[in-house]
Every structure is written in C-alpha cells, then in structure tokens.
Amino acid sequence: MKGNVYIADRENHRIRKLHFGLTPSAAPTWSYSPTTSSSSYSNCSSGYSYNNITNSCYMYNSSILLTYTDATAYCNSSSNGWLVTVDDATEFNVIASICDSYCYIGYNDIATEGVWVWQHGDSNYTNWSDGEPESYDTNDDGRIANCAVVDSSQSGRWSDLGCESVFSFICETDPLTTVTPSYYPTLSPSNASIITTIAGTGDANFSGDDGDATNATVNGPAGIVVDVSGNVYFCDLYNNRVRKVTVATGIITTYAGTGSGSHSGDGDQATSADLYFPNGLGIDSAGIVYLLTYYINHCNIVMFLVHQAIYSSLITPIIASAR
Ligand SMILES: [Ca+2]
Ligand SMILES: [Ca+2]
Ligand SMILES: [Ca+2]
Numbered sequence: 055m056k057g058n059v060y061i062a063d064r065e066n067h068r069i070r071k072l073h074f075g076l077t078p079s080a081a082p083t084w085s086y087s088p089t090t091s092s093s094s095y096s097n098c099s100s101g102y103s104y105n106n107i108t109n110s111c112y113m114y115n116s117s118i119l120l121t122y123t124d125a126t127a128y129c130n131s132s133s134n135g136w137l138v139t140v141d142d143a144t145e146f147n148v149i150a151s152i153c154d155s156y157c158y159i160g161y162n163d164i165a166t167e168g169v170w171v172w173q174h175g176d177s178n179y180t181n182w183s184d185g186e187p188e189s190y191d192t193n194d195d196g197r198i199a200n201c202a203v204v205d206s207s208q209s210g211r212w213s214d215l216g217c218e219s220v221f222s223f224i225c226e227t228d229p230l231t232t233v234t235p236s237y238y239p240t241l242s243p244s245n246a247s248i249i250t251t252i253a254g255t256g257d258a259n260f261s262g263d264d265g266d267a268t269n270a271t272v273n274g275p276a277g278i279v280v281d282v283s284g285n286v287y288f289c290d291l292y293n294n295r296v297r298k299v300t301v302a303t304g305i306i307t308t309y310a311g312t313g314s315g316s317h318s319g320d321g322d323q324a325t326s327a328d329l330y331f332p333n334g335l336g337i338d339s340a341g342i343v344y345l346l347t348y349y350i351n352h353c354n355i356v357m358f359l360v361h362q363a364i365y366s367s368l369i370t371p372i373i374a375s376a377r
Contacts, residue, residue: 060252062275062288068254069267069275069288069299097229099133104229108145112138113225114152122201122217125158126173129225136160136174138226146181149224150210158223159212161202163187170202174226180212187214252286253299253306260293260313267299267306277335279343287343289332296324296332296345310345317347 057074098104098111105112113132120128122137129135137160140146149159160173161180167189170180188199197216204224205213215221253267254275262270273292280286284301287309295311310324311332319327334346 058280060278060280060286060288062278063254064274064276064291066254067256067258067272067275068251069272069278069286070249071252072249099135099227099230101132102135102225102227105148108141108148109229110145111135111227111229112149112152113227114157114222116154116222119220119222120158121220122158122162122223125221125223126160128223132225133227135225135227138224139172139175139177140179140181141175141177142179143181146179146210149204150206152224153204153210153222154206156206156213156215156221157204158221159202159204160226161212162200162217163214164200164217167200181210183208183211183213186212252304253288253297258292260290260295262306263297263308264305267304270306272297276333277346279335279337281337281341282339287335287337289335289345291331291333294329294331296329296335296343309343 059072059074061070061072063070102111102113104110113129113135118128126137129137137158138145138149139160140149149157161170162173163170165171170187183205187202190197190199197218199214199216201217202212202214203221204210251268253270254272255269257271258273259271260273272288272290274290276289276291278286278288286299286301287296288299289295290297290311293311294313294315296309297306298309299306308325310327311329312319312326314328315330316328317330329345329347331348332345333348336344338344
C-alpha cells in the first residue's frame with residue numbers, strides 16, 4: 055500500500071515494515087486508574103454515582119426515609135450495596151457534603167452495646183459530634199441509640215440515634231471492575247501504523263534463502279528499496295549480498311552476490327557476482343536496481359562502485375557495469 059515505510063534495522067538484523075493505515079488487531083494495553091479519570095467518567099452500577107475523590111460509588115435520595123434495617127435492605131437490593139462505610143476524613147467530607155439532613159451510615163452497636171462496628175468492611179475512623187455516642191438518646195424519644203447518623207447540623211459529624219427511626223441514608227458500592235474508559239485509544243485509519251518484521255530473526259548470520267523471510271537470518275541490513283509490485287530489496291551488508299523478499303509469498307532469495315567479499319562478475323548473472331559490502335540501493339521506474347558497493351583498487355584505495363542489476367524478463371538479474 056502506498057505510504058508503507060521499510061526500515062533496514064541494521065543492528066537488529068531485521069527488515070521491518072511500518073504499515074500505513076492498518077488498525078492493530080489487538081487493543082493497546084493501558085494502565086488505568088479511576089482516580090485520574092475525567093469528571094465525565096462513570097463507573098458505577100445503576101442508581102449510584104461515582105466519586106473520584108474516594109473512588110467509590112454512592113446512592114442518596116433525600117426523599118426516601120427508612121429505618122436502619124429497611125435502609126440496609128434497600129442498599130443490599132441496589133446492586134448489593136451497603137450503608138456507607140466511612141474509611142477516613144476524606145470520605146467523611148464527601149459524605150458530609152452529600153447528606154443534607156440525618157442520614158444513616160453503616161455504623162452501629164446493635165450486637166453489643168458500646169462496641170461499634172461497620173456493617174461492611176473495617177474502618178477505625180470515627181467523627182462523633184460532641185457528647186456522642188450515648189447509650190440512650192434523649193433527643194430521639196429516649197430510644198436505645200444503636201445506629202449512627204450523619205447530622206448535617208453538626209457539619210456532618212455523627213450522632214447515635216434509635217435504629218427504628220426513619221431517616222435518609224447513603225448506600226455505597228465498589229466501582230465496577232470491568233470498565234471501558236471513555237478515552238480508550240482509537241487509531242484512525244488515516245494515521246495508524248504498526249510495525250512488523252518482514253525479514254530476519256535478529257541473529258546476525260546468513261541463512262534461509264528460498265524460505266520464509268522471517269525465518270531467515272541477515273547480517274547488517276543496509277540500503278533498501280521497493281519495486282512497483284511491492285517486492286523488497288535490501289543490502290545484506292556483511293553477507294556481501296543483495297537479498298529480495300517477494301511480497302506475494304514472503305520468500306527471501308539472494309538477488310545479487312555470492313557471499314564472497316570481493317569484486318567480480320560484471321556482465322554475469324548477479325547471483326554469480328562477488329560484491330564487497332553492498333550498502334546502498336536504488337531502483338528506477340523500470341525496475342532496474344542500482345547497487346552501491348565498496349571496491350578496493352590495486353592501490354589499496356577504497357572506492358565506491360555503482361552496479362546496475364538488470365532484470366532480464368524479470369528472471370535473470372545481471373550486473374552490467376562496473377562504474
Ligand atoms: Ca467507604
Ligand atoms: Ca448504643
Ligand atoms: Ca445520640
């Protein structure tokens with residue numbers, strides 16, 4: 055496809071391809087923390103609201119007044135919730151801001167007078183109003199005071215009142231564990247790319263001609279070109295060859311060079327020619343490949359040579375000229 059990018063990944067001994075416009079088949083892995091989610095993010099069972107300060111879910115309806123037992127049942131039947139457990143000062147402030155009257159929380163000493171427990175989970179946090187808790191509440195018809203309520207008139211601090219009284223209440227649940235973040239990454243076809251290896255295993259060696267290119271070894275790939283059909287040619291520098299990956303099959307072959315690092319073979323088939331560290335390639339619109347190699351002349355001077363490796367009816371590549 056137009057726009058693909060090919061990379062001679064020299065030190066990794068691989069030919070790699072950046073696929074233009076291809077959407078990855080697997081979603082990228084993202085670490086996700088609800089506490090950093092956007093304010094529009096919702097992560098709670100139906101009826102509950104997510105609070106990103108406490109990373110918990112709350113339900114509150116000031117018009118529903120129930121006894122402690124009925125309020126507990128109401129929460130239990132609402133996505134297996136519970137009367138809220140206040141874990142710390144942070145959650146205290148959140149709950150205090152939610153409740154605008156008296157609101158049951160999940161703290162009680164029903165089982166043993168004076169031994170206060172949470173109906174769900176453990177918390178050592180308390181924030182009683184002055185003089186609370188009491189054994190009997192003189193402000194609540196003298197009932198046995200076994201259930202804690204948030205008292206909005208006391209800045210949300212708690213009082214213990216009779217559990218038979220009907221009050222508002224606050225239910226709590228954990229956030230849902232399976233979420234789809236609203237900012238889940240999507241890659242648009244116009245700019246997506248993923249990278250794959252099309253040749254080389256990563257081992258620096260020579261092997262694998264006439265087989266799957268991804269099972270073949272190469273050694274220091276350098277220059278790379280693609281012909282109009284999508285076939286890939288690259289200099290296999292330290293193997294003194296030019297190799298070709300045929301796009302239709304993924305098969306790798308030697309296109310030029312014997313593997314011997316010297317200079318010979320002009321006019322012969324390209325696969326019979328010796329190349330000395332081929333390191334640059336070009337291709338023209340006719341599919342003629344141009345090849346840059348080193349050449350050490352008789353004065354021991356390193357020179358560069360450009361070869362023209364010509365297809366003959368797309369079958370027999372020939373190195374035609376030495377200069
Ligand atoms: Ca809590
Ligand atoms: Ca009590
Ligand atoms: Ca009290």
